[in-house]
Amino acid sequence: MTGLKAFDLDGRLALVTGSSQGIGLALARGLAEAGARVVLNGRGAARVAEAAAGIGDRAVDPAEGLGLFDVTDPDAVEAGVARIEREVGPIDILVNNAGIQRRTPLEDFPVETWREVMRANLDSVFFVGQAVARRMIPRRRGKIINIASLQSEAARPTIAPYTASKGAVKMLTRGMCADWARHGLQINAIGPGYFETALNRPLREDPVFDAWLCKRTPAGRWGKVEELCGTAVFLASSASDFVNGQVIYVDGGVLSVL
Numbered sequence: 391m392t393g394l395k396a397f398d399l400d401g402r403l404a405l406v407t408g409s410s411q412g413i414g415l416a417l418a419r420g421l422a423e424a425g426a427r428v429v430l431n432g433r434g435a436a437r438v439a440e441a442a443a444g445i446g447d448r449a450v451d452p453a454e455g456l457g458l459f460d461v462t463d464p465d466a467v468e469a470g471v472a473r474i475e476r477e478v479g480p481i482d483i484l485v486n487n488a489g490i491q492r493r494t495p496l497e498d499f500p501v502e503t504w505r506e507v508m509r510a511n512l513d514s515v516f517f518v519g520q521a522v523a524r525r526m527i528p529r530r531r532g533k534i535i536n537i538a539s540l541q542s543e544a545a546r547p548t549i550a551p552y553t554a555s556k557g558a559v560k561m562l563t564r565g566m567c568a569d570w571a572r573h574g575l576q577i578n579a580i581g582p583g584y585f586e587t588a589l590n591r592p593l594r595e596d597p598v599f600d601a602w603l604c605k606r607t608p609a610g611r612w613g614k615v616e617e618l619c620g621t622a623v624f625l626a627s628s629a630s631d632f633v634n635g636q637v638i639y640v641d642g643g644v645l646s647v648l
Contacts, residue, residue, distance in 0.1 A: 396629035400425030403450075404626065405474060405481050407461050407518055408488030410437040412587040413537065413615050415444075417485055420619025421626060422448035426483060429474055431457040450478055461488045461514035464521075471521040480529060483626045484522045486515045487537045489555075491589050496550040504551050511555035515562055519577075523570055530574035535625045536563045538579040540641050560637050567635030576634050578625045583641025585613040608643030 404421045408414040410432035418428045422445050429450045432438045435458055442449035450456055456478065459470030474481060489511040492503050515536050526532030539556035541549065559579065566577040584603055586594060593599045594612065604610055621638050624630050639645055 397623055397627045398425055399483070399623065399627055402426045402482040402626070403429070403474075403479050404483035404485065405429045405431060405457070405471075405518075405522065406485040406487055407431040407514065409485075410434060410441045412589060413582060413585065413618060414485070414487040415441050416615035417487060417618060417622045418449070419445055420616070420622055421483065421485075422446075423619075424623045424627070426626070427478075429457045429478065429481075431459070431461065431470075431488070433458065433460055461518050462509040464517045467514075467517045467521050471518070471525070475525055481522050481525065482531070483533045483535070484518065485535045485537070485622065485626075486518055486559075488514050489537065491549065491552050493548045493592075495548055499551060507551040507555055511552065512558050512562070515559055519562075519566060523566070523575060526575055527570065527573040532575045533626045533630075534566065534570075534575060534577040535622060536566075536577070536579040538563065538581040538637050540581055540583045540639065540644060542579075542581050542637060543639075543645055563637065564635045571634045576625070576630055578630070578633055578635065579637040580618060580621050580625070581637045581639040581641065582618060583607070583613055583639065583644050585615055585618070587615060606644065606647075607641075608647055611642065613640065613642055 404426045406414050406418040409418045409430045422428045427448055430438050430442050438452045442452050459466040492507055519534055536559050538559045541553040542556040542560040545553045563577055563579040618640055621640055
């Protein structure tokens with residue numbers, strides 16, 4: 391398959407974790423616009439239903455609780471993935487997007503908050519990735535897209551645990567490739583830079599940081615979440631069938647300059 395047809399996701403089923411808002415919702419919309427049916431994931435039924443309504447008939451109806459599972463609970467993940475496969479169909483695309491941010495100087499960072507960040511940002515990628523891959527492997531096909539970060543490569547004060555978790559997501563992506571590429575799966579990651587999201591609202595509203603970031607970024611601005619969709623569609627489609635174990639940074643050029 392060549393040309394634009396290689397990017398067509400018609401007939402494919404995608405599961406996007408943490409997709410009731412922000413980057414996850416934008417990626418779900420992008421995949422749906424490329425033709426995929428999308429299962430949204432989250433723990434808030436009302437928020438997931440609202441997000442699904444915004445996508446339209448490409449979103450699998452969450453009314454029966456499909457996708458409403460905690461990605462940090464391996465038993466809930468297994469049950470949720472099994473139900474999707476049983477009641478909707480085989481998952482062709484997984485986007486591991488769920489994650490959180492906590493800002494505290496490292497010397498004051500509470501142990502339980504460290505564990506909370508690791509559960510949400512790293513454990514969930516392993517739990518959902520493993521549950522989905524176990525079903526993709528016998529089918530000899532599947533796309534897994536992990537959401538890494540600019541902080542997979544660069545650190546800033548007060549977010550060391552987040553940085554550690556996203557660095558681990560980068561390496562877990564490579565590890566998944568090492569184990570699963572031979573079975574016909576492609577596992578890659580997207581590393582967003584600074585985007586206008588609820589997670590980054592405190593930074594966006596800080597005039598000092600906002601001015602620093604716009605000066606620091608070659609593109610001269612914050613990213614818009616819809617600007618991540620092209621990369622996601624590429625990695626979810628047949629166009630990327632020989633791309634494996636990579637992190638594509640979508641950051642306006644931040645990592646390219648000192």
